[in-house]
Amino acid sequence: MMKKEMIGMILAGGQGSRLGAMTKAIAKPAVPFGGRYRIIDFALSNCTNSGIDTVGVLTQYRPFQLNAHIGVGAAWDLNHAKGGVSMLPPYATENDAAWYRGTAHAIYQNIDFIDRYQPEHVLILSGDHIYKMNYDKMLNFHKETDADCTIATIEVPWEEASRFGILNTDAEFNIEEFDEKPKNPRSNLASMGIYIFKWSVLRKYLVSMEQADIPSDDFGHDVLPKMLADGNKMVAYPFKGYWKDVGTLESYWEANLDMISPKHELKLNDRSWIVYSQSFDYPPQKILPTGSVKHSLVVDGCVVGGTVKNSVLFPGVVVEEGAIVEDSVLMANVHVPKGCVIRKAIVLEEAKVPAYSQIIGNKDIALYMDESEGE
Amino acid sequence: MMQKVLGIINLQATTNNFQGLTTYRPIASLAYGSRYRVIDFALSAFSGNGIKTVGMFAPKPYRSLIEHIDNGRYWGLDRKIGGLNRFYQSDDEQGFVGSEVSHFYANLDYIMSTKTDDVLITCGDIVWNPDYQTMYDEWQASNADVMVVYKHMINNDSNYNKGTILSVDESQNVITFGINGGLQDEIDYSLSTFFMKKSLFEKLVREAVETTRCRTFQQIIENKVDELNIKGYEYEENVYHIRTLEGYFKANMGLLEPTVWEDIFNAEKHSIGTKSKDEVPTYYGEESVIGNSLIGTGSVIEGEVHNSVLSRRVIIEEGAVVENSIILKGCIIRKGVKLTNAIIDKNSDIGNNIQLHGNENYPFVVPKRTIMR
Numbered sequence A: 001m002m003k004k005e006m007i008g009m010i011l012a013g014g015q016g017s018r019l020g021a022m023t024k025a026i027a028k029p030a031v032p033f034g035g036r037y038r039i040i041d042f043a044l045s046n047c048t049n050s051g052i053d054t055v056g057v058l059t060q061y062r063p064f065q066l067n068a069h070i071g072v073g074a075a076w077d078l079n080h081a082k083g084g085v086s087m088l089p090p091y092a093t094e095n096d097a098a099w100y101r102g103t104a105h106a107i108y109q110n111i112d113f114i115d116r117y118q119p120e121h122v123l124i125l126s127g128d129h130i131y132k133m134n135y136d137k138m139l140n141f142h143k144e145t146d147a148d149c150t151i152a153t154i155e156v157p158w159e160e161a162s163r164f165g166i167l168n169t170d171a172e173f174n175i176e177e178f179d180e181k182p183k184n185p186r187s188n189l190a191s192m193g194i195y196i197f198k199w200s201v202l203r204k205y206l207v208s209m210e211q212a213d214i215p216s217d218d219f220g221h222d223v224l225p226k227m228l229a230d231g232n233k234m235v236a237y238p239f240k241g242y243w244k245d246v247g248t249l250e251s252y253w254e255a256n257l258d259m260i261s262p263k264h265e266l267k268l269n270d271r272s273w274i275v276y277s278q279s280f281d282y283p284p285q286k287i288l289p290t291g292s293v294k295h296s297l298v299v300d301g302c303v304v305g306g307t308v309k310n311s312v313l314f315p316g317v318v319v320e321e322g323a324i325v326e327d328s329v330l331m332a333n334v335h336v337p338k339g340c341v342i343r344k345a346i347v348l349e350e351a352k353v354p355a356y357s358q359i360i361g362n363k364d365i366a367l368y369m370d371e372s373e374g375e
Numbered sequence B: 001m002m003q004k005v006l007g008i009i010n011l012q013a014t015t016n017n018f019q020g021l022t023t024y025r026p027i028a029s030l031a032y033g034s035r036y037r038v039i040d041f042a043l044s045a046f047s048g049n050g051i052k053t054v055g056m057f058a059p060k061p062y063r064s065l066i067e068h069i070d071n072g073r074y075w076g077l078d079r080k081i082g083g084l085n086r087f088y089q090s091d092d093e094q095g096f097v098g099s100e101v102s103h104f105y106a107n108l109d110y111i112m113s114t115k116t117d118d119v120l121i122t123c124g125d126i127v128w129n130p131d132y133q134t135m136y137d138e139w140q141a142s143n144a145d146v147m148v149v150y151k152h153m154i155n156n157d158s159n160y161n162k163g164t165i166l167s168v169d170e171s172q173n174v175i176t177f178g179i180n181g182g183l184q185d186e187i188d189y190s191l192s193t194f195f196m197k198k199s200l201f202e203k204l205v206r207e208a209v210e211t212t213r214c215r216t217f218q219q220i221i222e223n224k225v226d227e228l229n230i231k232g233y234e235y236e237e238n239v240y241h242i243r244t245l246e247g248y249f250k251a252n253m254g255l256l257e258p259t260v261w262e263d264i265f266n267a268e269k270h271s272i273g274t275k276s277k278d279e280v281p282t283y284y285g286e287e288s289v290i291g292n293s294l295i296g297t298g299s300v301i302e303g304e305v306h307n308s309v310l311s312r313r314v315i316i317e318e319g320a321v322v323e324n325s326i327i328l329k330g331c332i333i334r335k336g337v338k339l340t341n342a343i344i345d346k347n348s349d350i351g352n353n354i355q356l357h358g359n360e361n362y363p364f365v366v367p368k369r370t371i372m373r
Helices: A017-023 A040-049 A064-070 A103-108 A111-116 A135-144 A158-163 A199-211 A219-229 A249-258 B039-048 B063-069 B100-106 B108-113 B132-142 B198-211 B217-223 B245-254 B258-265
Strands: A006-011 A054-058 A084-088 A121-126 A129-131 A149-155 A165-169 A175-180 A189-198 A234-239 A243-245 A285-287 A292-294 A296-298 A307-309 A324-326 A341-343 A345-347 A358-360 A366-368 B005-010 B053-058 B083-088 B118-122 B146-154 B164-168 B174-179 B186-197 B230-234 B282-284 B289-291 B293-295 B304-306 B321-323 B338-340 B342-344 B355-357 B364-366
Touching: A006 A040, A006 A103, A006 A135, A017 A249, A017 A366, A040 A054, A040 A064, A040 A121, A040 A129, A064 A084, A103 A111, A103 A121, A103 A199, A103 A219, A111 A199, A121 A135, A121 A199, A129 A189, A135 A149, A135 A189, A135 A234, A149 A219, A165 A234, A175 A219, A175 A234, A189 A199, A189 A219, A189 A234, A199 A219, A219 A234, A249 A345, A292 A296, A292 B289, A296 A307, A341 A345, A341 A366, A345 A358, A358 A366, B005 B039, B039 B053, B039 B063, B039 B118, B053 B100, B063 B083, B100 B108, B100 B198, B100 B217, B108 B198, B118 B132, B118 B198, B132 B146, B132 B186, B132 B230, B146 B164, B174 B217, B174 B230, B186 B198, B186 B217, B198 B217, B245 B342, B289 B293, B293 B304, B338 B342, B355 B364
Parallel strands: A006 A054, A006 A121, A054 A084, A149 A234, A292 A307, A307 A324, A324 A341, A341 A358, A345 A366, B005 B053, B005 B118, B053 B083, B146 B230, B289 B304, B304 B321, B321 B338, B338 B355, B342 B364
Antiparallel strands: A121 A189, A129 A243, A149 A189, A165 A175, A165 A189, A285 B293, A296 B282, B118 B186, B146 B186, B164 B174, B164 B186
């Protein structure tokens, strides 16, 4: 019907439970990041900027915020009549109703969706990562090597390699072995969880493994090792640049504060690779006569009458005169009245902090939300 | 409910060139208030008040409007039913170019074909946040043929010189229209915003084209002041009808005053939409000093900014001091620069240690893409 060379499938169903209360109400890809984004904006914008116009977003855990955020995809220029963005939650058939049991199973359940576009290749992405990547370059690499599967990899520090899924390759980046969290890593090429498959090959594996009752829920655990064992051509694509999977509250906080510097490696400000997001009709940001803002990010709708230092303010944040905010992340519409001190903290969306509150993190990051949020 | 109202934006031809700011664009598409263009307020007022059918009539130059307005989606006006229709006046309306009335006349088919009964006609260069519903209800209750919205003000602002003023009797009937020549201490200034039945609008436009020499819609109404029952509606909140460079400057600076901010951006009122540019958050440096200012996204502020309005992607380098100024999109203000009462048009680059000082009433204007060393 409408043939596409490659379509993107973004896995966005995970909870990200290590982020604790932050993902109590929303899926990890919907977690706000960097002043005006949600984490999934990076994958969606990479698709758009790479020329991919057909994207499926696989949702499962608490999808409401994601649905509202993505809408028809206009913010990412993905509101196409032919293709565009499609939200793909689990569904029922005449025979059964199944949750997605894992990354590969989620794709298996959406074979019909992918078949509609008759793609040569399918790009599998995670909606959890913060990075800029040109998938078109990766596709060219995939085609030049004539691989059945290409896995994006990044060099990680050797001492951290044992925390990652490591790929051992030959000099031409042909994958010889998967080494999941190795005690003694032989390589520092970590899988980024980004795959390009020849669709015909992946489709065959998903269907046959399911039919033969071979465990096939997960790419990393089940499908990729089986494909390698069967002798398929699998290559590692070496990616260079900033890439972050914010797994914990601490790393989330740190990644946000790192983003403040205009010299950040991610180059958010680069207009040739814009990270798109939903925009809202807030008034301009206003710094009052009493306000002071140092080394911080501020966006539309913020009103600052107090002191803000080394912090990231999302849209609509109000910091009243006499309030102090330092080393903190304040999400959309947070209200900080006079007398408050917020330091080394994350304050969740819509929270109305009572006057004269002290929200101060020490070894751990302080996390504040309105009481109704946590219920 | 205002679904039966056709909103018309009547972009009057600009005669004043604002020291170059409006050479390439109408007042309606001047950048304003850090993230807007002036016309955003007219469009948001329609959509924010539930008016879903809008016609915009624009004389030249309109290139920047076409780009900004697109299909009206930023104001929720990209509708299948109703929505925003744009009428850009073409050169082949020979002999009538520059005439609002003939532009309406040429497009009466559209106006009459919309599924609406009433017309709300306004201009594209007013900054406000009006409650059209209340005005509409008052007009309906009054049974007047026409209702015109005006602002009572002290006559000390050059922006309103030569503007249209009116006089009303004690029951708000409009007695006369006239031109503000500065004689009166206080004036009732017409905000060029009218309510009337669509059938009356059609009749007035046809008559005007066929039997009079009226070129503007205001002239039609003035000619009919004795014939029609015209009511006045006094608008009490803050409003700026931008007519001159000084008026544009004041309208920007006005947003820094809390009462004006409340009247225009109060969260209880409709929000003001604009075209999103997907800018990154604004970075404030370690040494930045900011007070009482509006700052656009994508900007990098390392220097000092007071009582100023900065648009998107403005760079203020360390040691630069900006006071009482408007800086439009994409400007670089380099180290040691001092600006007071200046308007720097977009994409200009003001080199190290340059000093530019205007007067509060006569701001110093730097045209767009100026490189000063």
